[in-house]
Amino acid sequence: MFTGCKQSSQTSNNSALSSDVASKVYVAPGEYDEFYAFVSGGFSGQLSVYGLPSGRLLKVIPVFSQDAEKGYGYNEETIPMLNTSFGFIPWDDAHHPELSQTDGETDGRWVFINGNNTPRIARIDLSTFETAEIIEIPNSGGNHSSPFTTENTEYVVAGTRFAVPYPQKDMSIKEYKGNFKGALTFIDVEKESGHMEVAFQVLMPGFNYDLAHSGKGKSHGWTFFTTYNTEESNTLLEVGASQNDKDYIAAINWKKAEEYIAEGKFKTIPANYAHNIYDEKTHVATSEMKKEVRVLDPAECPGLVYFLPTPKSPHGVDVDPTGEYIVGNGKLSADLTVHSFTKVLQAIENKSFDGEAYGIPILKMDEIVAGIVEQPGLGPLHTEFDGKGNAYTTFFISSEVVKWKVGTWEVIDRIPSYYSVGHLMIPGGDSKKPEGKYLVALNKITKDRYLPTGPELNHSAQLYDISGDKMELLLDFPTIGEPHYAQGISAGKVMSKSKKFYPIDENEHPHATKSESDVKVVREGNIVRIYMTAIRSHLNPDNIEGVKVGDKVYFHLTNLEQDWDVPHGFSVMGAQNAELLVMPGQTETLYWEPKQEGVYPFYCTDFCSALHQEMQGYVRVSPA
Ligand code: CUK
Ligand code: CUA
Numbered sequence: 315m316f317t318g319c320k321q322s323s324q325t326s327n328n329s330a331l332s333s334d335v336a337s338k339v340y341v342a343p344g345e346y347d348e349f350y351a352f353v354s355g356g357f358s359g360q361l362s363v364y365g366l367p368s369g370r371l372l373k374v375i376p377v378f379s380q381d382a383e384k385g386y387g388y389n390e391e392t393i394p395m396l397n398t399s400f401g402f403i404p405w406d407d408a409h410h411p412e413l414s415q416t417d418g419e420t421d422g423r424w425v426f427i428n429g430n431n432t433p434r435i436a437r438i439d440l441s442t443f444e445t446a447e448i449i450e451i452p453n454s455g456g457n458h459s460s461p462f463t464t465e466n467t468e469y470v471v472a473g474t475r476f477a478v479p480y481p482q483k484d485m486s487i488k489e490y491k492g493n494f495k496g497a498l499t500f501i502d503v504e505k506e507s508g509h510m511e512v513a514f515q516v517l518m519p520g521f522n523y524d525l526a527h528s529g530k531g532k533s534h535g536w537t538f539f540t541t542y543n544t545e546e547s548n549t550l551l552e553v554g555a556s557q558n559d560k561d562y563i564a565a566i567n568w569k570k571a572e573e574y575i576a577e578g579k580f581k582t583i584p585a586n587y588a589h590n591i592y593d594e595k596t597h598v599a600t601s602e603m604k605k606e607v608r609v610l611d612p613a614e615c616p617g618l619v620y621f622l623p624t625p626k627s628p629h630g631v632d633v634d635p636t637g638e639y640i641v642g643n644g645k646l647s648a649d650l651t652v653h654s655f656t657k658v659l660q661a662i663e664n665k666s667f668d669g670e671a672y673g674i675p676i677l678k679m680d681e682i683v684a685g686i687v688e689q690p691g692l693g694p695l696h697t698e699f700d701g702k703g704n705a706y707t708t709f710f711i712s713s714e715v716v717k718w719k720v721g722t723w724e725v726i727d728r729i730p731s732y733y734s735v736g737h738l739m740i741p742g743g744d745s746k747k748p749e750g751k752y753l754v755a756l757n758k759i760t761k762d763r764y765l766p767t768g769p770e771l772n773h774s775a776q777l778y779d780i781s782g783d784k785m786e787l788l789l790d791f792p793t794i795g796e797p798h799y800a801q802g803i804s805a806g807k808v809m810s811k812s813k814k815f816y817p818i819d820e821n822e823h824p825h826a827t828k829s830e831s832d833v834k835v836v837r838e839g840n841i842v843r844i845y846m847t848a849i850r851s852h853l854n855p856d857n858i859e860g861v862k863v864g865d866k867v868y869f870h871l872t873n874l875e876q877d878w879d880v881p882h883g884f885s886v887m888g889a890q891n892a893e894l895l896v897m898p899g900q901t902e903t904l905y906w907e908p909k910q911e912g913v914y915p916f917y918c919t920d921f922c923s924a925l926h927q928e929m930q931g932y933v934r935v936s937p938a
Contacts, residue, residue, distance in 0.1 A: 356796025369791030378406030418746030422807035433457035452585030477520030490548035531637030613673025654684035698743030700750025741802030814878035816899030823901035825870035848882035856931030883919030
C-alpha cells in the first residue's frame with residue numbers, strides 16, 4: 315500500500331540513479347574501498363567504520379558502551395575504561411569523531427570522540443581500531459563542542475553545553491544567571507603516546523556552548539566556539555533562549571592562554587575526574603582519579619577571549635581550509651554569516667569594541683563580516699569544504715545540502731537529503747587539505763528509504779559525488795545508532811599503520827601464559843586463577859577441577875596465535891559477564907562466580923578453524 319509507490323516515485327525523482335551511478339559505488343568482491351569513514355553511533359556510544367564509496371560496514375568500535383561481541387566493558391582488562399567520577403558508566407551519547415592532524419592534515423593516527431552525557435573524550439588508536447584512552451571532563455555538563463582538534467593535535471577541545479555551578483555544588487537553579495559558568499577545556503595530546511591531559515580550562519559566562527572548530531593557517535592558535543542562550547536563562551520553556559537577535563562565537567586565543575599559564579596567571583580549583591588508559595604493553599586498562607584543574611579567567615587575562623556577534627543561535631562554526639573564513643551557521647536564520655579572521659584581528663588591534671560581557675570584549679559585527687550567503691535554505695547547521703574553493707552547508711529544516719562559493723558567497727548548487735540532515739562529512743573537509751571527492755550527509759530521519767523494520771528504523775547516511783560541478787546522489791546506507799557526525803580519510807593513510815597481531819614475546823600482561831607448558835590453576839584463598847591458552851584447535855587446560863561454589867574465578871586466556879585474523883573467543887556456561895574475544899598474542903580475563911555445583915562446559919566462541927568446535931572443555935564446581 316505504501317512502499318511500492320513511494321519507492322518508485324523517489325527513484326524517478328532521483329533519475330540520476332542509473333547504472334552509471336551504481337558503478338561509482340561498486341567495489342568489486344575482494345577489492346578495497348577508497349576511504350575509511352568513521353561514523354559516530356550517537357546514543358549507541360559506539361563508533362562505526364564504513365568503507366566508501368561502497369557504504370559497507372567494516373567494524374563497530376565500542377567506546378562508551380559495553381559490547382558483548384568484543385567483551386569490551388565486560389572483560390577485566392577494559393572495565394576500567396568506563397570508570398568515571400560517578401562510578402562505572404557503560405553508556406554515553408557520542409557525537410563527534412575527529413581525526414588527529416599533522417600540519418592541518420588528517421594523519422591516520424587516532425580518532426577522538428566525545429561523550430556528551432557524562433562528559434568524556436575517548437581516543438581510538440587507528441593501528442588497532444580500539445579505544446585506547448578515555449578522559450573525563452571536570453566541571454562540565456553535556457560535552458557537546460568536542461573533541462575538535464588544533465592543527466597539530468596540540469589540543470582537542472571540550473566545551474560545556476550546559477552552564478553549571480563551577481565548581482559543582484548545591485544551589486538554586488533560579489540563581490543560574492551570573493552564577494552558573496561554562497568551562498571550555500583544552501586537552502593536551504602528547505605527540506608520541508597520544509595521552510591526553512587537561513591542560514587548562516577557560517572560565518566562561520553561563521551561556522550554552524554548542525560547537526567548535528580550531529583555526530588553521532593564519533588563524534592557527536585560535537579556537538572558535540558557538541554559543542546560544544546568551545540570555546543566561548535557566549529555563550528554555552517558552553521565550554527561553556532565543557530572545558537575542560544575536561549570540562556569539564567565542565574566539566579563544568589558546569597561544570595566549572599558554573603564555574598566561576606559563577606566567578602562572580591561573581587558579582587551581584578542585585575537580586574530580588577519571589583518566590583511563592589502556593596500556594599498550596600489558597593490554598590492561600587502569601583508571602586514575604584526578605583532583606584539580608587549572609583555570610584561566612578571561613576577565614583577568616586580556617586578549618584571551620573575544621566575542622564575535624553572529625545572528626540567530628549559531629550552531630556549527632566551521633573554518634575554511636585557508637583559516638581566513640569562519641562560518642557561523644545560525645540555525646534560526648535564513649542567511650549564513652561568514653566572518654573574516656583578518657578583520658577580527660584588525661578590530662582587536664583597533665580596540666573597536668561594542669562593549670563587553672563579563673570582561674570579554676564584544677567585536678562589532680559589521681566590522682568583522684566577510685560576507686553573507688543570502689537565503690541559501692532553512693536551518694543551516696554545519697559546513698565543510700572541498701579544497702577547491704567551495705563550501706557545503708546542511709539545512710535541517712529544508713532538508714538539503716547547499717554548495718556555495720567561498721569569497722563570492724553565491725549559491726551554486728543544491729540537492730535534497732532524505733531526510734533532515736544534521737552534519738555532513740567530506741573526507742578531510744574540516745582540515746587544511748580536504749579530499750573533496752565525496753560528501754556524506756548524516757540524516758536524522760530515514761522514513762521510507764528502506765524496508766520497514768517496525769517503529770524504529772536505522773538512521774541513514776547518503777553518499778554524494780562532489781567531484782563535478784553538480785552534486786550527485788550515489789547511495790543510501792543505514793547506520794548504527796545516530797550517525798551524528800563522521801570523519802573520512804583516504805584508506806592508505808590508515809592501512810599502512812594497521813596492526814595484524816601482537817607479538818607474544820612482547821605481551822606484558824601480568825597474567826599472560828606465553829607457552830602451553832605454563833598453563834596452570836592457582837588458588838589464593840577463594841580466588842582461583844586459571845592460566846589458559848588458546849591455539850588452533852584447543853583450549854588448555856580443558857579439564858579443570860578444584861573450583862568451589864562461591865569462588866571468585868578468573869579465566870586468564872592467552873591467545874598464542876601469531877597470525878592475522880585469528881582471534882579466539884571464550885565463555886563458560888552461566889558466565890555473568892559476556893565472552894572474551896582475544897586477539898593473537900593478547901591476554902584477556904573473564905571473571906566468573908559459580909553459584910551452583912556441577913560440571914560446566916566452556917568453549918571458544920569465535921569460529922577459528924575447521925576444528926573450532928573442538929575448542930572446548932569442562933570446569934567442575936564442587937560444594938563450598
Ligand atoms: S550537533 Cu547534532 S546536528 Cu551534536 Cu554536532 Cu549539529
Ligand atoms: Cu578458537 Cu574457535
